[in-house]
Amino acid sequence: MKYSKICAWRFGLSLGIWWAVAVFVVGLLAIGGHYGFDFVVVLSHVYVGYANTIGGSIIGALWAFVDGFVFGFLMMWLYNCMLPKA
Numbered sequence: 001m002k003y004s005k006i007c008a009w010r011f012g013l014s015l016g017i018w019w020a021v022a023v024f025v026v027g028l029l030a031i032g033g034h035y036g037f038d039f040v041v042v043l044s045h046v047y048v049g050y051a052n053t054i055g056g057s058i059i060g061a062l063w064a065f066v067d068g069f070v071f072g073f074l075m076m077w078l079y080n081c082m083l084p085k086a
Contacts, residue, residue, distance in 0.1 A: 003083050008076035015072030020065035023050070027057030 023043065026036040030052035037052060043060065044050045047067075050060030 005080045005083060006076045008073045008080065011076040012069040012071075012073030016065040016067075016069030019068030020061040023047075023064035024057050024061035027052060027060050028054070 026039055027050065030036040030040045031054075033052070040050065040052045040056075040060075044056075047060045047063035050056050050063065
């Protein structure tokens, strides 16, 4: 079976964008203190400045983008390193 390499940069970028959008949306939904509030509280310990405000959601989204990009890039880099040599 032939496996193809995956571009680590593109995968990291796409994962970073998706994670940033998710963190931003949940931050906005938590403004009323209902849906997602506990999620925001937990992530605020990891992402400095993340809160259930518009500004806090933007800060959290920036942190989430960096976090998602680095994780996605490293995951695909490791995947590509483990592919059998052709």
